[in-house]
Amino acid sequence: MVLEYIIMIVKALVAPIAVVCCVPIEVWLERRGSGFIQDRPGPNRIPIFGRRNAGLIQPVADVVKLFLKEDIIPANVNRTLFLLAPFLVVFVAFTTFAVIPYGDVLEIGGMTIPLQVADVNFGLLYIFALASFSVYGVLLAGWSSNNKYSLMGGLRCSAQMISYEIAMGLSVIGILMVFETLRLNEIARAQGNLLFGFLPAWGVVLQPLGFILFLVAAFAETNRTPFDLPEADSEIVAGYHLEYSSIKFAMFFMAEYMAMVVASGVIVTLFFGGWQIPWLPTATLVAAVGPIVTALLQIAAFAAKLFFFLWFFVWVRWTVPRFRYDQLMGLGWKVMLPLALLNIFVTGIILLLIG
């Protein structure tokens, strides 16, 4: 019993740290990936013991530098809200990963350990609730900075985030109708079945339109190109985090990258089978290689899918140009919202027809 509590606490502490550790890797992936796509080397210095390690140490060095920079709080900001905003943004980014499963239930020595921080029955709602919460951070940062660029960036960003939140919320309704649960671990487990005897029953196969809508909405929610208007450097300098310096700037930066990790995690869990290795159900794996190796293989499968989507974010950044604001809002309200409603009706009719 005591051991179970210790494992629970360790899992709860390791998850946010793992997400934070994904950030330097993702920053490195983005910089090297940008370099690769633009035919230049990207960061390749910062040697350790004489070895350059392909620039892997660069993001770590950046974080150390940002910690030691002067912390400027401009004279006419609203101090309380100015400090609360980065706190809120990072808090949301840390906690959202808690309900995403990264492996099946591990059964070892008479104990059952779900490879997930909290297996709650409102899993998907928890993610949407916290995602909405991060709008507060952006809005408070934009308003409290008392800077016209920040105000504009904050307003743009919050309007964009709430608009796409509706499309995002509606696009997963189809998935819920198919899998009949909000528990993310059960959704991942249901995707281990086979369709017609050979095709993995992944969400992307059952809900192709839902997947495309969710993917686009995820890009808009994380403020990534082509939806990076809140930060549009050529128009409003940097948007809502313009007045932030030292680690407070880094906190917004980190939160954006952690939001990408969480978005990839949700995409993988809902549409790409989560920790499932195609055609290899947990029972077969446990019989072949034992429970611990199975758990490690499933975590590796989840990480591989996750990093594919992290790379996809970088890939899209250098492929698609930025939207105009009216196009962005038009896409959200006039295209994605009707399509998401259509998806719900079509899914409902098909489900009724096949019984």
Added chain:
Amino acid sequence: MINQYIPLLIIFIFSAGLALFFIVFSHIMGPRRETPEKLMTYECGIDPIGDARLRFSIKFFIIAIIFLVFDIEVIFLYPWAVLFRKLGLFGLIEMGIFLVILIIGLFYVWKRGALEWE
């Protein structure tokens, strides 16, 4: 099952502590050389004119109001979607009527030009 909420409580406390640590640690470690110019609002090097407590486009307010209506609609859809197979055809027609009312609302907003940005 109160047990499932304990990990969430732990992760909330830990995350809040970590976020607070970032702010405080950098505040202590960083140098402090403040000048009036440094504490001025940044406007690309030009002295700022007035402050940012301005009036802004009513469009943002309208978007927020429409968001409120549709977000509540989405919340209604969640329990319905999970129970959909038990409700069957009855559920689809019921939710169809509910959604059609809201879609009429969306078309009204659309035709009145609330979704247009010039």
